[in-house]
Amino acid sequence: MYDFEDIWKKIKSNLQSDFDNDIYNEHFASINNVFKINNNFVYLIAPNSYIKNKIENFYINRLNYLLNNYVQEKYLFKIITKEQATIEVKKEQPYEINIPEENLENKYKTGLNNTYTFDNFVVGPSNRLAYTSAIKVADQPVTFANPLYIFGDVGLGKTHLMECIGNYALENNLNQKVLYVKTDQFIEDYASAAQNKTFDEFSQKYEDVDMLLVDDIQFLSGKTKTQLEFFKIFEKLKDNNKQIVITSDRPASELFDIMSRLTSRFEWGLSVDIDKPNLEHRILILKKKLSVETSDPNLISDEILEYIASIFDNNIRELEGALKRVLFYCTAFNYKFTIENTKEALKNLINSKNASSKEIDRTNYNNILDVVSNYYNINTSDLLSSKRQKKYVFARQVSMYILKDLYDLTFKRIGQIFNGRDHSTVIYSIEQIANYIQTDKSVRNDVEKLLVKCGKK
Numbered sequence: 001m002y003d004f005e006d007i008w009k010k011i012k013s014n015l016q017s018d019f020d021n022d023i024y025n026e027h028f029a030s031i032n033n034v035f036k037i038n039n040n041f042v043y044l045i046a047p048n049s050y051i052k053n054k055i056e057n058f059y060i061n062r063l064n065y066l067l068n069n070y071v072q073e074k075y076l077f078k079i080i081t082k083e084q085a086t087i088e089v090k091k092e093q094p095y096e097i098n099i100p101e102e103n104l105e106n107k108y109k110t111g112l113n114n115t116y117t118f119d120n121f122v123v124g125p126s127n128r129l130a131y132t133s134a135i136k137v138a139d140q141p142v143t144f145a146n147p148l149y150i151f152g153d154v155g156l157g158k159t160h161l162m163e164c165i166g167n168y169a170l171e172n173n174l175n176q177k178v179l180y181v182k183t184d185q186f187i188e189d190y191a192s193a194a195q196n197k198t199f200d201e202f203s204q205k206y207e208d209v210d211m212l213l214v215d216d217i218q219f220l221s222g223k224t225k226t227q228l229e230f231f232k233i234f235e236k237l238k239d240n241n242k243q244i245v246i247t248s249d250r251p252a253s254e255l256f257d258i259m260s261r262l263t264s265r266f267e268w269g270l271s272v273d274i275d276k277p278n279l280e281h282r283i284l285i286l287k288k289k290l291s292v293e294t295s296d297p298n299l300i301s302d303e304i305l306e307y308i309a310s311i312f313d314n315n316i317r318e319l320e321g322a323l324k325r326v327l328f329y330c331t332a333f334n335y336k337f338t339i340e341n342t343k344e345a346l347k348n349l350i351n352s353k354n355a356s357s358k359e360i361d362r363t364n365y366n367n368i369l370d371v372v373s374n375y376y377n378i379n380t381s382d383l384l385s386s387k388r389q390k391k392y393v394f395a396r397q398v399s400m401y402i403l404k405d406l407y408d409l410t411f412k413r414i415g416q417i418f419n420g421r422d423h424s425t426v427i428y429s430i431e432q433i434a435n436y437i438q439t440d441k442s443v444r445n446d447v448e449k450l451l452v453k454c455g456k457k
Contacts, residue, residue, distance in 0.1 A: 004034045004042055007070045014066050027055055035085055039172060041078040042067065045085050049120075050295040052079045056115045078171070084119060112170075112180045116163035122288050124281030127157060130272040134161050137245065138168040141211060145270035147234075147244035151251055152274035155315030158247040161274070162213050165245055169211055177209045183219040190226045206233045211243040217266070218248045221257040231262050238265075254411045254423065256404060257434060282309035282319055289320050293327055300326070300337050307339060311350060322346055365403065365417055368454045372399045375450055384419050397429035398447060402454055404430050 012031075016024050035043040046052035055063070056079055063077045118138075123131050130152075136144040148165075150158050166178045181189075186206075193202035206212065212233075220227050237244055248255065251273075252266035277285060286305045291297050300323075308326065312319045329345035330337050366380075373380040376395040383396050396418065403414050411423035411430075418426075436443040 002071055004037055007067065008034050008042075008044070010070065011063065011066045015062075018062070027051055027059065035080070037075075040073065040075050041171065042075055043078050043080055043085075046079050046081055048295065049081050049291045050293075052081055053115065053292045055079050060114070112163055112166050112178070114167055116160045117167055118164045120288065120292075121157065121160060121164055122281070122285045124277050124284065126275040126277045126281060127161070130161060130274050133270055133272045134165050135168075137243065138165040141169065141243035142241050146238065147246055147266060147269040149246050149248065149252055149266050149269065149271040150274065151248045151271065153249060153276070153315060155317035156274045156276065157316055158274055159215055162215060162245055162247050166211065166213050176211065178211045178213070179206065179209045180213040180215070181206075182215045183217050186214065186230065187219070187223055187226050190229050194225075203233070207236050209237070209242060211245070212237055213245045215247050216249070217246050218250060218255055218258075220262075221255070224259075227259050227262055231259070231265075234262070234265055238268075244269075250410050254427065256411075256427075256430065276313065277316070279306070279309055279313075282313065285309075285316060285319060286323050289323055293324065304337060304339060304342050307342060308346070311346070322349060325349065365407075368402055368406070369399055371453045372402065372450060375446075375453070386419075397433050398450065400426055400429045401433035401447065402450055405451060406454060406456060 008031075012028055015028050019027075030047050031044050033045075035045050037043070046055060060077060060079070064075075067075055067077060118131075118135060121131060130150055133145065133148060134150070137146075137148045150161060152158055163180060166180050169176045169178050189202055189205070193199050220230065234244065246266060248266075252263045252271060255263050255266075283302070283305050286309055287297070290300060290305075304326070305323075308322050309319065312322045326337070326342050326345045329335070330341055335341045369380050369383055372395055373383055376391065376398075378392060378395055382392050383399055385392070387393075400414050400418070403409055403417065409417075411426040414426045415421040415423050433443070433447065437447055438444075
């Protein structure tokens with residue numbers, strides 16, 4: 001049995017030699033004791049969430065390296081706050097030692113960000129169902145929902161929530177084989193396997209797991225061979241009772257150019273959506289982000305946070321980016337955190353945000369409708385009308401296909417452009433043109449010409 005208190009004192013001595021006094025005193029000097037050891041995690045209590053996040057972002061690898069100089073089994077540090085320590089005490093988990101498979105972390109923790117945890121995910125009305133479902137899947141893999149399919153617009157926290165599941169699984173058992181992969185990486189892996197004839201290695205990587213987390217599945221669109229390979233992997237994992245979690249920017253029923261037998265399987269388990277957060281939720285997100293970025297949670301007033309949250313309402317990435325810009329601007333120039341300085345810091349972002357939204361909505365979409373209607377020698381109003389003559393229907397379908405191809409809009413948004421047509425009509429129209437492109441050379445040529453005329457390079 002290791003004396004982890006003594007080991008931590010030795011590690012602190014190493015850290016004091018490695019770093020200058022300011023870094024050491026701010027981050028490590030006040031952590032005097034090991035809180036507990038559980039499931040090969042050595043728990044340390046940071047004085048606040050700011051220090052916790054600084055250690056996790058910049059120093060955790062160094063700590064883990066030093067720790068494993070003193071122990072033979074694989075151990076990892078876990079940094080928690082005092083509030084989290086109270087929760088850990090209530091759990092009353094028994095002490096366990098697991099000896100992980102050699103190189104397990106490097107092989108199966110691909111891309112997981114260990115700072116993404118359920119503790120720092122800000123819950124509100126827009127994501128409560130997705131959050132609750134993710135916790136249940138993490139706690140009861142396979143039995144609760146398999147697959148779990150999380151969808152929503154860009155920047156709303158889908159990836160964060162997915163990685164929470166993976167990190168939770170690893171926290172409870174280091175022997176878990178958890179693989180997180182972005183879909184574009186999966187596509188590259190398959191292409192490499194096909195080129196180098198290394199399919200056995202490819203299959204082992206994706207099939208020999210306990211939990212597969214696949215981010216942005218919509219990028220499988222049009223990749224027929226890769227879809228077939230993913231279908232095989234999906235079936236194998238399901239048959240072997242392994243957990244699958246998928247994220248996408250839209251419901252499975254609205255995925256474009258992905259085989260139906262695959263999308264139908266995405267709906268076998270549970271589909272949950274994440275919507276845009278309301279104003280109160282956005283303010284809570286900013287407060288949480290502020291606690292990560294600074295040691296003083298009262299540095300920025302509620303008035304300023306409300307102002308930022310009222311302007312940047314599109315997604316969480318945009319919201320957090322605005323806060324960081326204000327922090328940097330006022331800190332760099334030693335300005336006070338006032339509404340006036342906040343507005344000055346965000347001026348260019350706000351102007352750019354307003355200009356781009358107007359240009360895309362009013363100019364670009366209308367331009368496509370004009371180009372297509374001129375090409376087929378009809379009026380733009382005919383494209384938007386309910387006329388059912390073949391020449392109008394076909395030109396309308398082509399317009400929808402081009403909007404989808406160029407801007408990757410949701411089917412619902414395309415339907416809105418065409419005077420509120422149902423998304424199922426839009427899906428049918430786009431699929432019709434996709435089929436024509438495969439079977440009719442003249443249609444393929446027409447669409448290619450139109451795409452170029454509409455700005456595709």
